[in-house]
Amino acid sequence: MKIERAFYLGKSTLRIARGLLGTLLVVPDEHASRVSGMIVETEAYLGIEDKAAHSYGGRRTARNEVAYGPGGHAYVFFVYGMYYQLNIVTGPVEHPHVVLIRAVEPVDGIEIMRTRRGAMKDKNLTSGPGKLCIALDTDRGLNGADLAGGQIWLEKYRQFTENEIATGKRIGIDYANEYAAMPWRFWVRGNQYVSRNREG
DNA sequence: CAAGTGATTAGC
DNA sequence: CTAATCACTTGC
Numbered sequence: 001m002k003i004e005r006a007f008y009l010g011k012s013t014l015r016i017a018r019g020l021l022g023t024l025l026v027v028p029d030e031h032a033s034r035v036s037g038m039i040v041e042t043e044a045y046l047g048i049e050d051k052a053a054h055s056y057g058g059r060r061t062a063r064n065e066v067a068y069g070p071g072g073h074a075y076v077f078f079v080y081g082m083y084y085q086l087n088i089v090t091g092p093v094e095h096p097h098v099v100l101i102r103a104v105e106p107v108d109g110i111e112i113m114r115t116r117r118g119a120m121k122d123k124n125l126t127s128g129p130g131k132l133c134i135a136l137d138t139d140r141g142l143n144g145a146d147l148a149g150g151q152i153w154l155e156k157y158r159q160f161t162e163n164e165i166a167t168g169k170r171i172g173i174d175y176a177n178e179y180a181a182m183p184w185r186f187w188v189r190g191n192q193y194v195s196r197n198r199e200g
Numbered sequence: 201c202a203a204g205t206g207a208t209t210a211g212c
Numbered sequence: 213c214t215a216a217t218c219a220c221t222t223g224c
Contacts, residue, residue, distance in 0.1 A: 043219070052219070063208065080220050081205025087219090100219060130220050172219050195220095 003154045008071035008147065013090045013097040017044040018186050020088065021165060024157040025104055027136050028150065032112050035136055037104030037126050038157055041187040041194045043170045045087070047096040052176035055096035066144045067096035074152055076133075076143040083130030086138045088147070088154075102129045102171070102185070104136075105193040107157075128195040164189055171196065 003023060010016050026036040045053040047067075054064040054077070066075045067089055075087040075098050087098040104126045106113055113125045113135040126132040133139065138152065145151045170185045187194045 045219075054219085059209095061209070077219085078207055079218055081207070081218090083205095083220050085219060102219085124221095128220070170219070175218090 001156050002148070003156060005072045005148055008088065008090050009092060010071075010090065013044045013046055013099060014184060016088075016090050017042045017099045017184070018165060020099060020101075020154070021186055021188055022158040022160045024107060024155040025086075025101065025132075025136065025152070026108070026155055027138060027152050029109055029112060029137075032109040035109030035112050036107045036155075037132065037136065038107055039101055039103075039154075040105050040191045041101075041103035041185070043100040043102055043186070044184040045098050045100060046184070047091075050176075050182075051179040052170060052173035053096070053098075060096075064096065067098050068094055069144070071097075072147045074138070074142050074145040074147065076138060076140055078140060080130075084133040084139050085129045086133055086136075086142075100129060101132065103127050103187070103191075103193050103195045104132050105191060106135070123192050127193045160188060 020039050020042050023039050024036050026034055029035045047055050048058050070093050071090040073089045075089050076084055086101045090097045116134055117125050126135045142152050147153050166187050166189045167183045168185050169181050174180050
């Protein structure tokens with residue numbers, strides 16, 4: 001069952017980032033009907049105040065424009081000359097909070113993911129933000145896509161309890177000074193598809 | 201551990 | 213216009 005729009009419009013992006021663990025990220029596919037993975041790792045980016053966020057200080061560019069739109073849409077951007085990263089926009093209009101999807105566990109269409117990822121061990125198929133975008137074929141064509149539409153969406157799948165979820169600092173944002181230490185990364189404890197195994 | 205990669209951004 | 217940067221991955 002598709003996640004309802006109200007969920008994405010919630011006040012606390014941190015709660016949404018936690019709540020996304022265990023939901024299924026689904027992309028339709030012409031060969032396999034659909035390709036999907038269960039979200040096992042997320043990071044919250046808290047808009048204007050967050051030095052690690054693209055919208056820090058109110059920065060507003062062509063790239064991050066969709067983050068200023070209403071929650072419940074995909075924000076996809078390109079980085080390091082090679083990789084896409086998939087985010088979920090949260091909160092109301094003019095409130096540029098997003099949740100980065102850092103890792104999923106393959107559920108539907110694993111054969112297609114193997115083809116897209118090349119000669120890779122299964123545990124490397126979707127265990128990172130760039131990897132999962134290749135496996136699920138989520139590129140800039142999905143930037144701004146409505147999660148209530150038919151291009152990409154999330155479904156309820158599993159629930160994790162408090163102690164199955166771990167929290168720590170975010171990855172790859174050391175430039176963000178005091179915000180680099182904020183515990184805004186969430187992951188499913190012990191899951192082999194989490195991008196790195198470390199506490200924090 | 202460092203190279204690769206090019207869109208995006210800020211700063212002239 | 214130009215130069216620096218970058219929410220990563222892979223292969224050495």
